[in-house]
Amino acid sequence: MLMFLPPPVQPLSSTIAAANGAGIAPTVPRASRPGRDRTIILLLFVTLVLTVLVHRRSLGSFFGSDDLIHLEQAYGIAPTPLVPWRVLTQVLYFRAMVHLVGPAPAPYMLVNLLLHALNAGLLFSLVSRLTSRRWIAAFAAGLFGMHPLHVEVLFRAVTINETASCACALGAALCLLRPGRRRLWLGTGLFVVGVLCKESILALPLVFAFKLAQDGWDRRRVLRALPTIVVALSLGVAFLVLRRTGLAPGGTPYAIHLGANVFHNAMTYLSWAFDWVRPLPDLVRAFDPRAWRVGIWILGALIFLAWRGPQQPLVRWGLIWWVAALLPVLALENSTYGHYAYVSLAGLATATAASLDGLAHSLFGRRDPAGPARAEVALPASPVVRPHRPWTPALLTLLVLAFVAWRADALIGARLRLPVPGTDLPLDPFLRTIEISRRAVLTMGRDLPADMTRAAIFIPEGTLSTLGARSGRNYGPAHRSGQAYVLIESVMDEGRAFRVFYPQLDSVRFLPRWSAQYRDWYLCVQVGNGLLLNLGAGPLAHARYARQLLEAGLDAEALTYLGELVKAFPTDRTIRSLHGSVLARAWDRREARLRLQELNRTAPDDTMAVRALRLADSVQRRQAGR
Numbered sequence: 001m002l003m004f005l006p007p008p009v010q011p012l013s014s015t016i017a018a019a020n021g022a023g024i025a026p027t028v029p030r031a032s033r034p035g036r037d038r039t040i041i042l043l044l045f046v047t048l049v050l051t052v053l054v055h056r057r058s059l060g061s062f063f064g065s066d067d068l069i070h071l072e073q074a075y076g077i078a079p080t081p082l083v084p085w086r087v088l089t090q091v092l093y094f095r096a097m098v099h100l101v102g103p104a105p106a107p108y109m110l111v112n113l114l115l116h117a118l119n120a121g122l123l124f125s126l127v128s129r130l131t132s133r134r135w136i137a138a139f140a141a142g143l144f145g146m147h148p149l150h151v152e153v154l155f156r157a158v159t160i161n162e163t164a165s166c167a168c169a170l171g172a173a174l175c176l177l178r179p180g181r182r183r184l185w186l187g188t189g190l191f192v193v194g195v196l197c198k199e200s201i202l203a204l205p206l207v208f209a210f211k212l213a214q215d216g217w218d219r220r221r222v223l224r225a226l227p228t229i230v231v232a233l234s235l236g237v238a239f240l241v242l243r244r245t246g247l248a249p250g251g252t253p254y255a256i257h258l259g260a261n262v263f264h265n266a267m268t269y270l271s272w273a274f275d276w277v278r279p280l281p282d283l284v285r286a287f288d289p290r291a292w293r294v295g296i297w298i299l300g301a302l303i304f305l306a307w308r309g310p311q312q313p314l315v316r317w318g319l320i321w322w323v324a325a326l327l328p329v330l331a332l333e334n335s336t337y338g339h340y341a342y343v344s345l346a347g348l349a350t351a352t353a354a355s356l357d358g359l360a361h362s363l364f365g366r367r368d369p370a371g372p373a374r375a376e377v378a379l380p381a382s383p384v385v386r387p388h389r390p391w392t393p394a395l396l397t398l399l400v401l402a403f404v405a406w407r408a409d410a411l412i413g414a415r416l417r418l419p420v421p422g423t424d425l426p427l428d429p430f431l432r433t434i435e436i437s438r439r440a441v442l443t444m445g446r447d448l449p450a451d452m453t454r455a456a457i458f459i460p461e462g463t464l465s466t467l468g469a470r471s472g473r474n475y476g477p478a479h480r481s482g483q484a485y486v487l488i489e490s491v492m493d494e495g496r497a498f499r500v501f502y503p504q505l506d507s508v509r510f511l512p513r514w515s516a517q518y519r520d521w522y523l524c525v526q527v528g529n530g531l532l533l534n535l536g537a538g539p540l541a542h543a544r545y546a547r548q549l550l551e552a553g554l555d556a557e558a559l560t561y562l563g564e565l566v567k568a569f570p571t572d573r574t575i576r577s578l579h580g581s582v583l584a585r586a587w588d589r590r591e592a593r594l595r596l597q598e599l600n601r602t603a604p605d606d607t608m609a610v611r612a613l614r615l616a617d618s619v620q621r622r623q624a625g626r
Helices: 012-021 034-054 056-060 065-075 087-101 105-130 134-145 148-154 160-176 181-197 205-215 219-244 260-273 292-308 312-330 338-364 371-375 391-417 429-444 487-491 539-551 555-568 573-585 589-602 607-625
Strands: 454-458 465-467 474-477 507-511 522-526 532-536
Touching: 034 056, 034 105, 034 134, 034 391, 056 105, 056 391, 065 087, 065 429, 065 487, 087 105, 087 160, 087 181, 105 134, 105 148, 105 160, 105 312, 105 338, 134 338, 134 391, 148 338, 148 391, 160 181, 160 205, 160 219, 160 338, 181 219, 205 219, 205 312, 260 292, 260 312, 260 338, 292 312, 292 338, 312 338, 429 487, 429 532, 522 539, 532 539, 539 555, 539 573, 555 573
Parallel strands: 454 507, 454 522
Antiparallel strands: 465 474, 522 532
C-alpha cells in the first residue's frame, strides 16, 4: 500500500536564520501578532468617531437653494432636465428620499455624514494597502475626514454628488489594486456608478495608470487597468459632446478657459486645504490670484518629498490623486468652490500624512544595523520572536488625531458664528442661503390657513438692503437692478420652493410692487432677513401693513401701495383715510383734500369720515396759509 507523506516542515529557527543570512527581514505570521490587529481596529474606530463628532453640527442644517430645486423636481413642481449626468444623486436619490422621509432635512444630512465617514474608512483601507505603516493610513483618513473645508459639503443635501462619487472612486481603487477578474469588473462598475453620481472623477484612472507604471508594466497589470481607462475616455468624450448640445452641465458657471486661471485655481484649492488658521478661507467663491505665494511653497515641498523623501511612492500616489480629482474643475473660469476639492482632499491628505511620517522618520527614527552584521548574530536554540510593540506610534497618532479634531471643531464653530456685519445672517454664503430658507419656510407656516392656495409675498424696495457677494458687507438700502437680486426670492426659487413644504399652495409670488390683481391673495411680508409675517387676506390685512410702512418712515412706498389698494378696495374707508393721510404727509394737499372729502361724502356719519373731514379742513387751512 502506497502512502503519501507530507514534506518535512522546516523548523522556524532555520527559517529565521536563512532569512537573516539572506539579508531579508523575517515575517512573523499574522496569527502571532494579535496586538497589531487590535491597534488597526482602534485607529480606525477613533478616526471614524472623531470624524462624526467634528461634523456633528451638520445634522442640524437645513436645505439650501440648490437642494430646494432638486426637491421641487422630485415633487413634480419643477421639470427635471433629461440629462444622464448626476442622475443617480440628483434625480433617483432625491425621489427615493422624498418617498421615504419627505422634506425633512435631518435624514438627508445624516446620509451625507455617514457617506463621509465611510469615505474616511475607505481611505484608511486604501492607504493601508499601499503601506505597512498603518498610522499613516489613520492620519490620512483623519485629515481627510475632519477637514473643516467639508462644511460646504456636509451642510447641504445636494452635495451627495461629492460624497457618493468619492465613495465609488475609493471603492474602485480598492478593487483594482488587487488581482482577480471579479474585482476588476466590480472596480470598473463602481467607477461608472461614481461618474453617474458626479462626472468630476473622470480623470481618476490616471491614478491607476500611475500605479501600473510604478509596479512595472506587464500584460496582466495592463489588462487590469485597461477597462477603467477606456471607460473614462469614452465617458469624457461623451461629456464634451453632450455639453455642446445642452445635455451636460454648461453655461456661464461652467465656462472653461485654459489660461492663468488653471494655475490660480490649483493654488487657491491648495492654500484652502492647508489653511487651518482662518475659519472661512473660501469666503470669496473665485480663485485668489495671490494664493500662489503660499501654495507654491507647499507644492514645492510635497514634490521634493515625493522624489527625495522616505515615503516617495505614497507621496507621489497622493499627489497624482489630488491632481486627477481637481483636473476637471481647474479650467473653470467662474466657479471656484470648496466642495469641488472634496474628492481631491483624499489624495492630498495621503500625501501630507506620508510626508510628515517620512520627515519624522528621517529626523527621529533609529537606523537598523547593516544586513551582514545582523547575519553574524547567533540565534538561540529555541526560537524567541521579539514582541511587536505597535503602541508607541499608535499612541502618537491618536494624540495627533485628537489635536486635529480639536482644531477642526474650533474652526467649524467659528465659521458658523461669523455674521455679516450689522445683521444676524451667517457670513458664509452657503450657510447664509441655508439660514434664509430655514427662516422663510418655518415662518411661512405660521398662521397659514389650510385652505389658502395663493400667497403674495410683498417686499417693497425701501425694505431691502445690499449685501456684497464677495465681501459679505451690508451696504444699506438697496434697489432692484440688473446685477442685484432679492436673496430670499432667489433662495426660494421665486416662491416655488414653498410648495414643497406646504402642498395647499398653488401659487406663490414675490412682489416688489403690489397691484389690484392680487386683492384676493394671502398677504405675506418680510419683517427681517428671511423672516416672513402672514397678515391674512382682505383690506384689514393690507391696512395693517400700510401702517407699518408709515411707522417705518417709508412714505413713498406707502403712498404707492395705498394708491393700488384704493383701486382694489374702493369702498374701504380705512384704506381711503390712510391714503389721504399719506398724501397730506407727502405735501400733496390738494389731492389729499379731494380724497378725504370724497370719503366724507360716501359716509358722512361714520367715525372715520368725521376724522377725515377734520383732516381735510386742516389740510385746507395749511394750503390757505401758504
